[in-house]
Amino acid sequence: MAHTACCNLFEFALQVLLRRVPDWEAHPCVALAHDTPQARVLGCNAAAAELGVQPGMRYAAVLEFAPQVYAAGVSQAELHQHQQRVIAGLYALTDEVLCKPGDPGVLWANAAGFALLQGSPRAWAQQLSMRIERLGFRSRIVLGFTRFGSYLVSAAAQTPAVELLQSVEDERRKVAEVPLHAVVTSRQSRRRLARLGIRTAGALVQLPRSELRSRFGADVELVHRQALGECELPAQHAAVPVQPVASRRPPQPLISSEQILLETQLLLEALVQCLPRGECIAALTLQLSLDDRGQRRERIVPANPTEQVAVLLRLLRLRLERAVIDQPVSALRIEAELCRAAVQQHQLFRETVPERSGKQAVEAFAALRASLGEEAVRYVQLVPHHLPERRVQWRQGAGSQELSPRGSVQAQYADCPGTAQMVRRAFISPQPLARHLLRSGKLIGPYLLSCDWWQSPSRRLYYYYVMSPASDESTSALWVYYDLDRRRWMLQGTV
Amino acid sequence: MLYRARDLISITSFGEAYHNKPYLDRGDAESTAEPVCSTACDGASKTQARNRYPLRLERLIGRITELSGPAALEASCGLLREVQRRRGVPFVWILAHRLPPFAPDLAANGIDPQSIPFVFAPQPVAAAQAAERCLRSRAFELVLLDLTNQATGTNRGGGDRAAAAQRIDDAALGRLLRLCRQERAALLALTDRHGDLAGSLVFTRFAAARRKGSGRSGARERGGSDSCESGESSADYEYRVTLAKSKTGRPGAVYREVLRGPHGML
Structure with missing residues (x-):
């Protein structure tokens, strides 16, 4: 029976990017390591590959021959965050998950014992595939006997599917058919091997090992050993992702915001101590259970991911200061959204901050959003x-x-210097206006505005309503319109 | 009737010279009394030297300035343009109401509205607290505190008592002034009426009024650049910024500029 299932989330960086920007799927697009011209291409879709884009190229080089390509950076932190979600999903169906170092899209799930729970190994593998699909990713699942064999077969597959290798011999046979580009990463080594007519992993295994290292390098020799089953692909144990949740039911209901903050501080300190290494809190949700069985949720987002309790508490204090909590709080629960900590967040000494920087502005806006609401800064x-x-x-x-x-x-x-224009003020959405307010002044207009006739037609008669036309000094006016479809007056703004 | 005909003859005979004269030296009663000048390229260097746009950033740093009146927005555009031209001088626009400026009009005045962070506060006191937080962050060199209430007939209620309750007190103004000095920043408050921002801590007060102009567009004043959208369906206005109070100089100086009205506002 098969031992391990390789879950290959092919083009993982690209899938993460398309999750973020789904509209790009119809266009040639590439995922970059960073948002800079010198960044490497991590993955590209078929449309971009047709233009000649290949993973590993620099974005500046891509722009020379394919300037129409859509591109965006996918950070390691973002990849790690999505990998953790997949790992947490897989742990519902297995007791051990391994990940491939340097490739967050390749995971192995231990099949021992679990395949029988689902009736058959194929049914279990299909369960794995469905679970990954539910998380928003496509994958190829290969149920095999070795990490190397299952990975190679999954990497060589063309479509997302579940494949079951029947025996060790079956796995070796499939591995032997795998093309060389899926086995050897170095382009130079591949070119040299191609001159010898070696285009598959099976042909590579036939070569004598003694000269491999000196002629083609250590990586080709390692692949040769792995193909013969002498050593395995290196893998790293993926720990069960910590559920960043802490809850507490105080002995007495909490009445004031100070009491709530004190209890929240205790929860936060406990939560921060349990954070996985290298993880920081990107957002925090505080859920308060009220005495009348009601719930209240407050979400705060710090300017930068942090693990400092003081920063989070300060934002929570700002939020709770303006919140009106009329019922005693019987229980608290905090839930953190984690992300990978950037390197500069762990520096021992604070760098000299420049006089005025955007970072300070972002911090100020985070505090304003915490105190005035999420819609405060726009x-x-x-x-x-x-x-x-x-x-x-x-x-x-x-x-x-x-x-x-x-x-x-x-x-x-x-x-065009000297062409200053009057600046109007406009409501974010027009406000209803009582007709009697437009009695005493003078209406200038109408100006018909008709648009969106193909979906929901909108016909408006626009006017400027001058409140005191006699006065020479003040030309304040209302910017109003009559909605012909809804038959009512609306206030657009003021002049 | 005879008087009008005589005027007509004089205008006809001196037509070209008349039109080339500086806009504000056209015989207006006010223009002779006040130290005003135009923004026109009139060649009158003496007049230009006197008539300078008063809201310049270096003169507002470390101070609280009040700009009141219906033309406060238009009057502040020059300052915002200056701030945006100087890269690395970020500013924030804090509103104490839900009536932000119409962004395309800002863009028509040479201001990029997409780079302005707007902070919406529910009332003036909260807006002052937001301004304090922004100044304290040391990130901004200019904080624009928009306290206008815009008498639209829909959002005004409660009378003077409600207005007094929403007024920023001296303690808050004192903190703001101290932060302005400490962080080398400027605070410009836009208000409805002169004196809405009470207290002696306001260093300079400007009153910005707007009125319908003579009907000649600014573009034509400056030599008739037809490429600019002068707008046949929009009237010409002018705005005046009067120095109402200054702790260092004599009040009374006036700055004027021709203004294009929005399309359709005749």
Whole structure:
């Protein structure tokens, strides 16, 4: 019976990227190690591969021959976070998960004993595949006898499927058919072997080992030994992901926010001590169970992932200060969202911070969001549209890069100096307006605006309502419209 | 009637010269009394030297400045442009209401609205606290505190008592001023009326008024650049920024600029 199942989440970095930006699936796109021109390509889809993109290339090189490629960086922390989710899912069906060092998309699950629980090994493997699919990833599952054999067969497979190797001989036969590019990573070694007519792993095994190291390098010799079954692929044990949750039921119901904070501090300290090595808290959710069986949830996001209790407590304090909790709290539960800690977060000494930096601004915004709500800090995005409220989209900015202005707007203005324009104010969404408010002044208009006739037609008659037309000094006006479809007056903004 | 005809003759005979004269020296009663000047390229260097845009960042650093009136937004655009041109000078716009500026109008004034972080606070006191937090973070050189309430008829209620309850007290203003000095930052407060930001801690107060202009667009004033969207369906306005209070100088100086109204506002 098979011993191990290789779960190969092929093109893992690309799958993570497409989870983040699903619209890119129809376009040629690549996942990069970083968001820089010199970053390496970690993975590419079929459309990008048709343009000649290959994993390992630099993004700057890709741009030379395929500038239309969509690209974004996928950090190690993000890959690790998704790998942990998959590992946690696999641990529901097995007692041991191993991962391949340097390749977060390759995992092995121990099949011993568990295959019988599902009726047959194939049914168990299908369960594994379904569980990974439920987490949003595609995989190839190969149930084999060795890590090397199952991995090679899964790497050579073309479509996501479940494959069961019947015996050790069957596995060796399948491995022998695996093309060389799935076995030997070095392009130079592959080229040299190809000159000798060696294009599969089976042909490589036939070579005498004595000259392999000197002619083709240590990695080819290692593959040769692994193919003969003398050694295995290196693997690392994947620990059961810690559920970053802590809860507490205090002996007496908590009445004030100070008491809640004190209990939360105890929970946080306990949670931080149990964090896996190299992990930090990216977001924290505090769930309060109230005496009237109600629930209240507060979520805070620090400016940077942290493991410092003081930083999290400060944000929680800001949030709870403005919260109105009218019922005593009978139980608390905190749930953390973890992510991989960046290297600079573990430096012993604090670096000299420049005078004004975007990092400080991001920290200030995190505190403002904690005290005023998640929607407190927002950025504008201009969108081409006819309706005024749809020309402006409000979004939450994440990084400090948002603060640097684009030169194009200023350049356009610089071409036409002295053309200052009146600046209107506009509600985020138009407000209903009572008709009687428009009696005493003067209406300027109407100006018909009709759009979206192909889906939900909108016809509006726009007016400027000057409140005191007699006064020369004040030209304050309301920016109003009459909605012809809904038959009501709306207030767009003011002038 | 005769008087009007005589005027017409004089304008016709001196037509070209009349149109080339500086905008604010056209015989307006105010223009002779006040130290104003235009932003026009009129060649009158003396007038230009006197008429400078008053809201310059280096003059606001370490101070609380109040800019009140219906044209406060337009008057602050020059300052925002200056701040955005100087890379590395981030600023934040804190609003005490839910009526933000219309972003395409900001873009038409040469300001990139997409790089401005807007902070929405529920009331002026919370907005002042947000400003304090922003100044304390040392990240911003300019904090724009938008305290206008915009008498729209829909959001005004409660009368003077409610307004007084929402007013920023002297202690908060004192903290803000101390932070401005300490962090070398500027705080510009936009208010509805002159004196809305009470207290002697406000270093400079400007009143920005707006009125309908003479009907000649700014582009034509400056030599008729038709490439600019002068807008046939929009009227011409002007705004005036009057120095109402200054701790270092004499109040009364006026700055004027021609303004294009939005399309359709005649």
